[in-house]
Amino acid sequence: MPEPGPVLRPIGRVESPLVDAGGAPNQGDEGAPEAWLVLEASVQEAMRDLEIGAPAIVLTWLDRADRETLVVHPRGNRDRPPTGVFSTRSQDRPNPIGLHTVRILAIDGTRIRVRDLEALDGTPVLDIKPVLGPVGDR
Amino acid sequence: MPEPGPVLRPIGRVESPLVDAGGAPNQGDEGAPEAWLVLEASVQEAMRDLEIGAPAIVLTWLDRADRETLVVHPRGNRDRPPTGVFSTRSQDRPNPIGLHTVRILAIDGTRIRVRDLEALDGTPVLDIKPVLGPVGDR
Secondary structure: OOOOOOEOOOOEEEEOOOOOHHHOOOOOOOOOOOEEEEEOHHHHHHHOOOOOOOEEEEEEEOOOOOOOOOEEOHHHOOOOOOEEHHHOOOOOOOOOEEEEEEEEEEEEOOEEEEEOOOOOOOOEEEEEEEOOOOHHHO | OOOOOOEOOOOEEEEOOOOOHHHOOOOOOOOOOOEEEEEOHHHHHHHOOOOOOOEEEEEEEOOOOOOOOOEEOHHHOOOOOOEEHHHOOOOOOOOOEEEEEEEEEEEEOOEEEEEOOOOOOOOEEEEEEEOOOOHHHO
C-alpha cells in the first residue's frame, strides 16, 4: 500500500433536493435540479470574483463511493461490459472526486446557486475553478 | 475550522522534465513537454480500458501549493488585479487539485505517456477520467 496521502479540507457542502443515489442523474446535464453550494465563511475571499451567469467547474468529494472498486458496468448497466473505472465517470474509484460543470445562477453571501449539479445533498465541496477560455483570454 | 477531511490515496506519480515551477507553463496547452503517469500496480485493473490516442482528464495533487492563499494576481502577473482563487487556475488554493486535459500517446504496463500535462516531476496523480461526449454516447 502507498503511504497515507494528503488530507482534504472541504470548503463547504452541497444543498440539493437529491437525497439518494437512486434518484440522481448520472451527469449534471441529464436532469439535475438546481442546488446550492454553501461555503465556509473562512473561504469567502476566494469566491469574491465569481460571476452570476458564468460557468464554473466544481470539485466535490463523493463521500458515499466505494474506493476499492476498480472495474464497473458503465452507468450501472449490466448489459454493458465491465470497464476499468478510469474509463468511466463512476463514483466508485480510488479517489472519488466529482467533477461537475455548472452554471452560477445567484450568489447570496457564501451561498452559490447553481444548475447542472448532480451531487447528493450534503456532499462536501472541495474546489471551484473557472472554465478555461482560449489561451489569449486567460 | 472545519473537521479534518478525507484522506487521498495517490494512485501514482508524474514523471516529467519539468522540475521547477519557474520553468512550467501555466496550462498544458501552452507548451508542456510530454510526460509519463506512472501508476501503482494496485490500480492496474482500473486503467485496462484506456485507449491510445484518446483524450483524458487527469487529476493531480499540486503538492507544492500554498493552501492558505485565497486571493492571487492571475498567472503571477502583478499588473493584473488581485482575484479570488476560485476565479483562477492558481495552484495556490485550499485544495490544490490539478485538473488537466491530456492526450494518451502510449501505454506500457502501468506507465501512461501523455502530452499537454504541465504538472511538475513527482506530482502525485489522483484520478483519470474520460472526457464526456454527447449524452447518447456515454
